[in-house]
Amino acid sequence: MRRTKADAEATRQQIICAAERVFYKKGVSNATMEDVAHAAGVTRGAIYWHFANKTDLFMELYKSVPLPQEDMVARELESEDAEVLTVIERVAAEWLDTLANDEQRQRILSILLRCDYTGELSAVLEQQQGVDDGHMQTLEAAFARAAEKGQLGTCWTPKSAASALRWMMKGICSEWLLFGRRFDLASEGREGLRRLIGSLQAAK
Known part of the structure; x- marks a missing residue:
């Protein structure tokens, strides 16, 4: 089945939310992409489709906090x-x-x-x-x-x-x-x- 742009975005947000939970519990250095994939209920391949590496994922999490206007x-x-x-x-x-x-x-x-x-x-x-x-x-x-x-x-x-x-x-x-x-x-x-x-x- 062909994935829609909305499906892809939903998966991406699911990964970011999972990374937040995993990084908070284990620390960024101790967490692996496998940990994030397990928490998100997706494959590691799905994560690497959206994010080049753990640094890329962490930076996206960092940017998800709105800055003052x-x-x-x-x-x-x-x-x-x-x-x-x-x-x-x-x-x-x-x-x-x-x-x-x-x-x-x-x-x-x-x-x-x-x-x-x-x-x-x-x-x-x-x-x-x-x-x-x-x-x-x-x-x-x-x-x-x-x-x-x-x-x-x-x-x-x-x-x-x-x-x-x-x-x-x-x-x-x-x-x-x-x-x-x-x-x-x-x-x-x-x-x-x-x-x-x-x-x-x-x-x-």
């Missing part, structure tokens, strides 16, 4: 009356809320945090670094906008402010995911953001 945030910040730091705080808090309530995102980010990026998986790390660099550029541009409007404290540069926010967000998310979700990410994260953004604001 940075272009929409950038347009909002262009408004003349925009309180830039308030917008940044709101967007960051909304991202924490999303992570706290999205189990798939939690699993994928946990996989990324626990992964050994040596050897064949180094390409995934390079892609993550590229995404991080893009986020930093967006944040720096936002804080530069705040500085232009006199909203950023004079002891901060756009780069130092962006770095402080990035380190806080990555740190709180990593600790929450890796050490048993021992605190309320949404509420305590919002409180930490409130204090950090308050320290970044220019004196009134």
Whole structure:
């Protein structure tokens, strides 16, 4: 029987979902394509039809987590009356809320945090670094906008402010995911953001 494009896409998504479960349980380095095929209920040949190797499959899993809509945030910040730091705080808090309530995102980010990026998986790390660099550029541009409007404290540069926010967000998310979700990410994260953004604001 001839497979349709829809059948092929359904199989592809089935493989990605299986890879998520297997990588989360066994770790990427310890998991094999045979493990993924068994979990997906397909042959190894079916996997290699869609993905060249484990790195290709892992990168597709990585891309399946939606990124923040940075272009929409950038347009909002262009408004003349925009309180830039308030917008940044709101967007960051909304991202924490999303992570706290999205189990798939939690699993994928946990996989990324626990992964050994040596050897064949180094390409995934390079892609993550590229995404991080893009986020930093967006944040720096936002804080530069705040500085232009006199909203950023004079002891901060756009780069130092962006770095402080990035380190806080990555740190709180990593600790929450890796050490048993021992605190309320949404509420305590919002409180930490409130204090950090308050320290970044220019004196009134």
